[in-house]
Amino acid sequence: xxxxxxxxxxxxxxxxxxxxxxxxxxxxxxxxxxxxxxxxxxxxxxxxxxxxxxxxxxxxxxxxxxxxxxxxxxxxxxxxxxxxxxxxxxxxxxxxxxxxxxxxxxxxxxxxxxxxxxxxxxxxxxxxxxxxxxxxxxxxxxxxxxxxxxxxxxxxxxxxxxxxxxxxxxxxxxxxxxxxxxxxxxxxxxxxxxxxxxxxxxxxxxxxxxxxxxxxxxxxxxxxxxxxxxxxxxxxxxxxxxxxxxxxxxxxxxxxxxxxxxxxxxxxxxxxxxxxxxxxxxxxxxxxxxxxxxxxxxxxxxxx
Amino acid sequence: xxxxxxxxxxxxxxxxxxxxxxxxxxxxxxxxxxxxxxxxxxxxxxxxxxxxxxxxxxxxxxxxxxxxxxxxxxxxxxxxxxxxxxxxxxxxxxxxxxxxxxxxxxxxxxxxxxxxxxxxxxxxxxxxxxxxxxxxxxxxxxxxxxxxxxxxxxxxxxxxxxxxxxxxxxxxxxxxxxxxxxxxxxxxxxxxxxxxxxxxxxxxxxxxxxxxxxxxxxxxxxxxxxxxxxxxxxxxxxxxxxxxxxxxxxxxxxxxxxxxxxxxxxxxxxxxxxxxxxxxxxxx
Numbered sequence: 001x002x003x004x005x006x007x008x009x010x011x012x013x014x015x016x017x018x019x020x021x022x023x024x025x026x027x028x029x030x031x032x033x034x035x036x037x038x039x040x041x042x043x044x045x046x047x048x049x050x051x052x053x054x055x056x057x058x059x060x061x062x063x064x065x066x067x068x069x070x071x072x073x074x075x076x077x078x079x080x081x082x083x084x085x086x087x088x089x090x091x092x093x094x095x096x097x098x099x100x101x102x103x104x105x106x107x108x109x110x111x112x113x114x115x116x117x118x119x120x121x122x123x124x125x126x127x128x129x130x131x132x133x134x135x136x137x138x139x140x141x142x143x144x145x146x147x148x149x150x151x152x153x154x155x156x157x158x159x160x161x162x163x164x165x166x167x168x169x170x171x172x173x174x175x176x177x178x179x180x181x182x183x184x185x186x187x188x189x190x191x192x193x194x195x196x197x198x199x200x201x202x203x204x205x206x207x208x209x210x211x212x213x214x215x216x217x218x219x220x221x222x223x224x225x226x227x228x229x230x231x232x233x234x235x236x237x238x239x240x241x242x243x244x245x246x247x248x249x250x251x252x253x254x255x256x257x258x259x260x261x262x263x264x265x266x267x268x269x270x271x272x273x274x275x276x277x278x279x280x281x282x283x284x285x286x287x288x289x290x291x292x293x294x295x296x297x298x299x300x301x302x303x304x
Numbered sequence: 305x306x307x308x309x310x311x312x313x314x315x316x317x318x319x320x321x322x323x324x325x326x327x328x329x330x331x332x333x334x335x336x337x338x339x340x341x342x343x344x345x346x347x348x349x350x351x352x353x354x355x356x357x358x359x360x361x362x363x364x365x366x367x368x369x370x371x372x373x374x375x376x377x378x379x380x381x382x383x384x385x386x387x388x389x390x391x392x393x394x395x396x397x398x399x400x401x402x403x404x405x406x407x408x409x410x411x412x413x414x415x416x417x418x419x420x421x422x423x424x425x426x427x428x429x430x431x432x433x434x435x436x437x438x439x440x441x442x443x444x445x446x447x448x449x450x451x452x453x454x455x456x457x458x459x460x461x462x463x464x465x466x467x468x469x470x471x472x473x474x475x476x477x478x479x480x481x482x483x484x485x486x487x488x489x490x491x492x493x494x495x496x497x498x499x500x501x502x503x504x505x506x507x508x509x510x511x512x513x514x515x516x517x518x519x520x521x522x523x524x525x526x527x528x529x530x531x532x533x534x535x536x537x538x539x540x541x542x543x544x545x546x547x548x549x550x551x552x553x554x555x556x557x558x559x560x561x562x563x564x565x566x567x568x569x570x571x572x573x574x575x576x577x578x579x580x581x582x583x584x585x586x587x588x
Contacts, residue, residue, distance in 0.1 A: 008382040018411040022397075029399035098395035103456060106361045106389035106466075107412045110381050303364040 010110040019109075019117020024124045027087055032125065035083075039075050039133050043140055046071040061148035065176045068144065069267050072137035073185060077263070079133070080126050080193035081221060088122045088200035089213030096208075102304060112296045119201050119292065126193045134186045138178040145177030175269045184277055185266040191284040192260040196221060198291035199255060205298040224257030231256075255287050306375050308464050308495035309337040309360065314369035316355050329355040331519040332369070337497055337512075339374075339463065342490050344510035345499040352519040353499040354392065357468050360497070361389055373464060385413065388457030392469040394449060398442035402433050402452050405441060406459055413460035427455040431485065447478025454485055458494075465489055467498040471505060483509055504573065507531070540570060 046068050095101035104114060152169050161169075175181075199220055203213045223230075227250065235247035259280060266272055316330040330352040337343045345353050358364045360371045362379045376383035396405055406424040415423060428434045431451040436444065444452065450470060457465055470486070471479040479502070486509045489496055500506050506513060507527065514524040523530065541548075549567060556564040572580075 008380075008385070014414075015412060018408070022408055026397060026399055098397075099391045099393070100396055102358075102361075102363060102391045103389060103394065103396070103409065103453075104412065105363060106384060106387060106391075107409060107460070108381050108384045108414075109412050301365075304358065 008108050008110070010112040011116070012110075012113055015109060015113050016117045016120065019104075019114060020120035020124060023091060023118050023121020024128075026091075027121065027125045032083065032087070033129065035079055036129060036132055039072075039079065040136060042075055043068065043072055043133075043136055046140075061151045062173070062176055064144050065141065065148060065173075066267070068137065068140050069176075069182065072133065072140075073189065073263060073267060076130055076133050076186060076189050077192075080130060080189055081196055083126055083129070084122065084193040084197035085200045085217035085221065086210070086214055087125070088119065088197045089204050089207075089217060090210045091118050091122070092201070092204040093208060093210055093213075096304065105304070111299050115201060115205075115295050115299055116292060119197055122197050123194055126197070127190060130186055130190050130193075134183065141178040141182075145173060148176075149173040172269075175271075181266050181270075181272050184272050185263045188260050188263050188266075188277075188280055191280060192257060195255050195257075195284055195287045195291070198288045198295070202291045202295040202298070205295045205302065220254055221257065224255050226258075227251070227254055228256050228258040252290060256283075259283050305339060307336045307372075308339045308341070308374060309335060309343070309497055310370075310372040310375075311335040311356065311360065312370050312372075314356065314359055314371060315367045316352075316359060316364060317367045328519055330359070333516065333519070333521050334369075335514060335521070335524070337495055339495050340490070340493050341512060342486065342496040342498070342510045344506040344513040345497070345516055346501075346503060346506055346513060347499075347516035351516045353516055354468055356516070357389075357466055357497070357499065360466065361387065385460065386463045388460070388462040388465045390450070390453045390457045390465070390467045390470055392472055394453040396441050396449065396452065396456075398440060401438050401440055402428060402444070402455075403437040405452055406455055409456040410459045415460065423459060423461075427458060430458075430488070431455045432481065445478075447474045447481070450474055450478065450482060451485070454482065458489075462494070464495045464497065467496065469500055470498060471500060471502055479505065536565070 092101075095104070105111065149170055152173055153166050156166050156169055196217065200213055200217045203216050204210075207213045207216070231247045231250060235243035235250075262272060262276060262280070312334050314330050314333045315328065317326050317328050319326045333352070333356055335343070335345070335356075345356065347353050355364060359366050360373065360378050362381075362384070365379065371378040373383045374386050376386075397408075400408060403424055406427055407420060410420045410423060424437075425434075428437050431454055433448060433451055433455070436448060441449065441452065450472075454465075454467070454470065457467070467486070471482050474482065483505055486496055486498070490509070496509075498506070498510075510527055512524070512526050513530065515522050539552075553564050553567070556562050
């Protein structure tokens with residue numbers, strides 16, 4: 001059987017796709033999507049919750065919108081981060097233990113393609129799950145938003161508000177509903193999970209157990225939420241060149257997850273600037289490429 | 305002709321990560337296998353058989369020496385297009401069916417579309433798993449797993465099959481089926497490099513064998529040459545009357561220097577007896 005020599009070069013898209021699809025199928029058949037049923041129950045349950053908010057007339061009815069958004073995005077965050085760390089950390093040790101890795105690497109499969117395929121498979125699963133959750137969140141938010149809008153406009157009419165004021169009220173309520181901004185928050189959640197999956201992949205290249213990968217992965221996640229503050233304390237603005245270098249190295253080794261905190265601002269109805277989104281995309285790409293490259297450096301030399 | 309396998313002075317030393325004494329798993333081993341040959345590597349547990357095979361597949365890097373497959377360095381990815389590998393006790397992905405397993409490995413080797421479907425069907429037929437093609441591997445028996453493992457090893461029509469303990473844990477019937485499959489590979493001109501503990505099976509299928517012990521190759525050669533006892537001759541007679549046997553014994557006794565060591569009924573093997581009483585009885 002002959003094939004073009006280029007087929008054996010790393011980063012072959014077809015081969016990576018085969019591995020990614022396989023990983024996706026493997027995780028789906030591990031019944032990971034059962035979590036979506038839990039999510040549906042939580043979001044539908046959120047309809048009946050009332051978060052404490054100020055009861056000013058202009059805020060009438062908006063509590064439910066905050067509740068649904070907070071609960072949905074919270075669930076999405078938990079699900080995507082747990083899946084990114086645990087699923088990625090599970091795959092490599094399992095392949096080594098079951099010796100399926102031998103049969104794959106004994107085929108003309110470069111190790112880099114194997115790693116990227118596994119990572120993309122997990123990332124695809126997280127993406128599909130987040131899409132399903134987003135759809136459900138939007139389906140719940142749409143009727144609530146129009147209900148709140150009607151309520152507030154009726155109140156404004158009763159108070160004799162001008163058409164301009166009513167238009168402003170409608171705009172404000174719409175900003176709390178299923179906006180493009182809110183979909184961007186889901187995108188940011190997804191990007192954060194991509195980074196964590198890349199971190200877990202790196203960990204699993206030198207760890208031999210899923211437990212170790214999961215524990216260290218969650219530790220890195222925890223540090224990631226606070227490391228920007230820690231950098232500020234230890235290497236503040238007056239720390240000099242050495243301090244700045246140390247701060248930079250720390251940011252590369254451990255991902256700075258505070259970058260992704262703009263999700264909270266979006267939930268509050270604040271507008272996400274295109275520049276901020278592009279910045280997050282750029283940082284995500286940097287982290288993913290860095291961790292995948294480091295994974296390959298370790299994995300390429302690994303003996304089985 | 306270019307050898308299918310060329311291992312030259314292979315040495316592999318494992319250095320424990322937490323310190324401790326380095327372990328020399330393979331020590332200056334050289335093996336050359338001609339295309340179309342069936343070569344058996346035998347040796348006790350921990351003698352270096354699997355490490356030699358892994359070095360040939362690029363799963364471990366040699367400490368010194370070289371491994372080549374049809375002239376290509378075994379550490380290079382392209383050398384693996386010509387190799388099919390069946391590891392010892394393979395598990396594979398339980399969530400895939402037999403057909404999906406072959407399709408997955410076929411796609412990794414660049415096969416697509418109708419040619420992949422045809423190849424999958426052909427191999428499932430070859431290993432006798434056509435009826436189990438849509439069953440998940442989680443429900444396969446040990447023998448079936450070995451056979452699907454052999455099928456995945458052959459998916460890209462490799463010129464070399466490397467089989468690590470292909471009959472480990474398989475019952476005598478499954479073991480015989482795998483033996484027959486190895487012989488059919490030989491008929492197709494595929495080079496086979498196997499290691500096994502079942503010496504009788506190695507004897508049945510291999511053209512040449514190497515005996516490895518404590519990482520070193522201690523004997524190697526054609527099976528017939530290694531097994532022949534130079535100073536003895538075997539005569540097997542059918543329906544010989546007792547008086548003829550007595551005459552032969554007298555003739556030998558009369559000749560100075562020659563000695564009749566043993567005469568009696570040749571024995572079948574326990575494996576042959578088992579197969580005759582089971583499979584052959586079921587399918588007379």
